[in-house]
Amino acid sequence: MSNLVLKYTVDAEDFTRAGEASSDVKGKLKRMGVPPDAVRKVAIAMYEGEINMVIHADGGEITVEITPSQIIMILADKGPGIKDIDKAMQAGWSTASENVRALGFGAGMGLPNMKKYSDEMKIDTVIGVGTTVTMKVNI
Amino acid sequence: MTIADIKNYLDAEVLCGEELMYKEVHTACGSDMMSDVLAYVKDQSVLLTGLCNPQVVRTAEMMDIICLCFIRGKRPSQEVIDLASERDLVVLASSKRMFEACGILYANGLAGGAVLE
Numbered sequence: 160m161s162n163l164v165l166k167y168t169v170d171a172e173d174f175t176r177a178g179e180a181s182s183d184v185k186g187k188l189k190r191m192g193v194p195p196d197a198v199r200k201v202a203i204a205m206y207e208g209e210i211n212m213v214i215h216a217d218g219g220e221i222t223v224e225i226t227p228s229q230i231i232m233i234l235a236d237k238g239p240g241i242k243d244i245d246k247a248m249q250a251g252w253s254t255a256s257e258n259v260r261a262l263g264f265g266a267g268m269g270l271p272n273m274k275k276y277s278d279e280m281k282i283d284t285v286i287g288v289g290t291t292v293t294m295k296v297n298i
Numbered sequence: 299m300t301i302a303d304i305k306n307y308l309d310a311e312v313l314c315g316e317e318l319m320y321k322e323v324h325t326a327c328g329s330d331m332m333s334d335v336l337a338y339v340k341d342q343s344v345l346l347t348g349l350c351n352p353q354v355v356r357t358a359e360m361m362d363i364i365c366l367c368f369i370r371g372k373r374p375s376q377e378v379i380d381l382a383s384e385r386d387l388v389v390l391a392s393s394k395r396m397f398e399a400c401g402i403l404y405a406n407g408l409a410g411g412a413v414l415e
């Protein structure tokens with residue numbers, strides 16, 4: 160069987176729509192019969208990444224590849240990049256504005272959650288160029 | 299406890315999902331920060347929050363939460379209620395404050411969730 164590849168454009172203009180891509184992927188994985196634990200891990204990890212693209216990076220592109228043994232998520236943005244990845248990975252560390260906090264984000268928990276829920280995570284970031292986060296969840 | 303029990307304990311109004319009130323709830327979580335909520339995995343849980351935007355529904359969706367309870371008299375927009383309804387979530391609204399709402403449910407036997415390691 161060939162792998163299924165899904166592609167999404169994440170628009171940063173409309174915060175109310177943030178999470179639509181993750182919602183779509185969750186629905187598809189469920190219908191494909193992927194075990195619920197793996198579906199939930201993918202959904203939460205991808206949703207945190209999708210929100211980050213919206214609040215920190217002006218949107219971007221998400222590619223999800225579904226293979227028989229794992230789900231690979233690639234979240235690529237052309238945002239400002241992450242200056243200090245070690246700091247960004249710490250629980251509670253955030254540069255989010257008051258506006259973003261009023262929307263319920265900016266606890267500094269997103270990247271730690273993404274690491275926790277994925278089986279593998281890699282961040283490639285260049286200041287002023289953008290950030291690509293790759294996450295894998297084993298089925 | 300069932301969602302119907304929660305409605306009674308918190309003196310809440312049902313905004314959608316009346317037909318799902320029989321569902322059992324095992325754990326609860328109260329927060330206005332969605333990533334805090336996303337850090338805990340629970341089964342069949344209720345989320346208490348004073349935050350009213352669509353991301354509350356999306357957070358609940360990602361986590362398989364079955365009931366949302368807006369507190370402090372907060373009322374979500376119809377758009378948010380519709381989004382929740384499409385996802386088979388029960389939506390309640392209570393005028394209780396966070397501390398009191400959590401305290402009542404905890405005292406009546408509802409547990410907090412476990413951290414996924």
Ligand SMILES: Nc1ncnc2c1ncn2[C@@H]1O[C@H](COP(=O)(O)OP(=O)(O)OP(=O)(O)O)[C@@H](O)[C@H]1O
Nearest residue numbers: 211215216247253254264265266267268269270333
């Ligand atoms: N795609 C990104 N582009 C640029 N900076 C980012 C990106 N993702 C994360 N960051 C930076 O890393 C910090 C930590 O991210 P993390 O997701 O852990 O927390 P947060 O988004 O600030 O808050 P939360 O996720 O709890 O809502 C952010 O505050 C931001 O400075």
Ligand SMILES: [Mg+2]
Nearest residue numbers: 207211269270
């Ligand atoms: Mg984040």
